[in-house]
Amino acid sequence: MVMSKIQKNCEVCKELFIPKTVNSVYCSKNCSDAAYRQRKAQKKKEEQRKALADRIPDDRLYLSVPEAIILFGVAKSTLYRLVRQGRIPAINLGTRLVRIERKAVERMFPIQEETPATGKKSTVKLYRLEPEDCYTIGEIAQKFGISDSSVYKHIRKFSIPIRQIGKYVYAPKTEIDNIYDPK
Ligand SMILES: [Zn+2]
Numbered sequence: 288m289v290m291s292k293i294q295k296n297c298e299v300c301k302e303l304f305i306p307k308t309v310n311s312v313y314c315s316k317n318c319s320d321a322a323y324r325q326r327k328a329q330k331k332k333e334e335q336r337k338a339l340a341d342r343i344p345d346d347r348l349y350l351s352v353p354e355a356i357i358l359f360g361v362a363k364s365t366l367y368r369l370v371r372q373g374r375i376p377a378i379n380l381g382t383r384l385v386r387i388e389r390k391a392v393e394r395m396f397p398i399q400e401e402t403p404a405t406g407k408k409s410t411v412k413l414y415r416l417e418p419e420d421c422y423t424i425g426e427i428a429q430k431f432g433i434s435d436s437s438v439y440k441h442i443r444k445f446s447i448p449i450r451q452i453g454k455y456v457y458a459p460k461t462e463i464d465n466i467y468d469p470k
Pocket residue numbers: 297298299300301302313314315318
């Protein structure tokens with residue numbers, strides 16, 4: 288009985304081939320060149336992603352969809368689905384102005400990156416966004432005699448974190464009082 292040589296599937300074209308060495312994974316120079324180009328393109332893409340990610344401030348609590356994709360490598364459709372399902376708190380400030388809660392995305396898609404070994408503690412300001420520590424947008428409008436749209440405008444202007452629960456949008460009392468009723 289003749290033993291047939293062990294065949295492998297080429298990692299690029301998926302065709303069966305007889306490997307020259309145990310380490311061969313490509314059937315031809317063409318396929319190995321294609322794989323090299325692919326790796327190079329991927330590396331470049333990853334470098335571009337990192338450069339963009341570096342420009343997003345660490346203390347930004349709410350992210351746009353493109354920012355979340357850059358930071359967490361999550362597919363757009365996945366993000367929108369999680370937002371629709373209410374698993375990621377989000378606020379819709381208008382067309383293409385969905386802002387999603389960074390912490391919630393972080394919890395679901397932890398960044399695999401190594402953290403710099405500087406031992407530097409993060410200085411991110413933390414807010415309590417529990418409903419009892421917050422006003423709803425309607426409450427703010429009523430309390431300070433302004434329109435809902437003005438409230439949203441100021442929230443954006445001062446980068447105040449917000450949280451949506453059901454149909455209500457909450458903002459921390461401390462931050463809101465700071466704007467409208469500074470002591
Ligand atoms: Zn091949």
